[in-house]
Amino acid sequence: MITPNRTYLEITEDLLSVEETLNEHLANFITAANMFIKEMDTPAGYQSLVKLLSSLNDYSRSHFIYQESIMELKYYPGESEHKIEHLEFITGVAKLFKELLLRKKKHYLSESSKLDDHKLLLEDTYSFILNWYNEHILLTDKHFNDFLKFEWSKK
Numbered sequence: 001m002i003t004p005n006r007t008y009l010e011i012t013e014d015l016l017s018v019e020e021t022l023n024e025h026l027a028n029f030i031t032a033a034n035m036f037i038k039e040m041d042t043p044a045g046y047q048s049l050v051k052l053l054s055s056l057n058d059y060s061r062s063h064f065i066y067q068e069s070i071m072e073l074k075y076y077p078g079e080s081e082h083k084i085e086h087l088e089f090i091t092g093v094a095k096l097f098k099e100l101l102l103r104k105k106k107h108y109l110s111e112s113s114k115l116d117d118h119k120l121l122l123e124d125t126y127s128f129i130l131n132w133y134n135e136h137i138l139l140t141d142k143h144f145n146d147f148l149k150f151e152w153s154k155k
């Protein structure tokens, strides 16, 4: 079996925030995502998906609330657009959870095509986290971090 080449996520210097807690949240996300990417093409792929979805749930609960509270406090002009992306993430994770539960129910009734079916969900999850990293962390979160850095420098 040929194992596909996977892209791992990185924390580069320019992604770091002046707010340490935000960096911890980012590190948690990257660690969970990379663990999933490492295991997704192995027999542990399905279990690692269950673990990842639970981590993404934790990440959205702790990180979004914290980051949004700073936005409000600092009157960040991009607050609304940023919050919409957070909502889209929550919806995306809920959809993946739903797919997982539907498959559980289906495979309880029939074992046929179980592996292929899981593979599709693993690929969808992989695309979801890469997209979040490229579109939100590298752009939207970075934009907010740059704003915070600027605010910080005025002190």
Ligand SMILES: [Fe+2]
Pocket: 067, 082, 086, 136, 140, 141
């Ligand atoms: Fe964000």
